[in-house]
Amino acid sequence: MGNFMRTLALPKEVEHWSLTTLREKLVKIGAKVVRHGRYVTFQLAEVAMPRSLFQKILALIDDLRRRPVTA
Incomplete structure (x- = not known):
C-alpha cells in the first residue's frame, strides 16, 4: 500500500525515499x-x-480527490 501511494502522491525527487524516510520526514x-x-x-x-x-x-x-461532475 505504501509503495502504491508513493507512486501517486510523491514528486520525482523523493520517489526513491524508503518508507522509513518518508515517515520520518512527513509524519514525525x-x-x-x-x-x-x-x-x-x-x-x-x-x-x-x-x-x-x-x-x-x-x-x-x-x-487524488474526486472532483464533482458538472452536468
Missing part, C-alpha cells in the same frame, strides 16, 4: 497546525523539508 515532523478563519496552516521548520517540496506533495495528494 514537529509541525504546528494553526487555524485562522477558513484556513489551516502547517508551521514547520524548513530544515525538515523544503517548503516547495511539501507544497508539491500536498498538491499531488489534493489531485
Whole structure:
C-alpha cells in the first residue's frame, strides 16, 4: 500500500525515499497546525523539508480527490 501511494502522491525527487524516510520526514515532523478563519496552516521548520517540496506533495495528494461532475 505504501509503495502504491508513493507512486501517486510523491514528486520525482523523493520517489526513491524508503518508507522509513518518508515517515520520518512527513509524519514525525514537529509541525504546528494553526487555524485562522477558513484556513489551516502547517508551521514547520524548513530544515525538515523544503517548503516547495511539501507544497508539491500536498498538491499531488489534493489531485487524488474526486472532483464533482458538472452536468
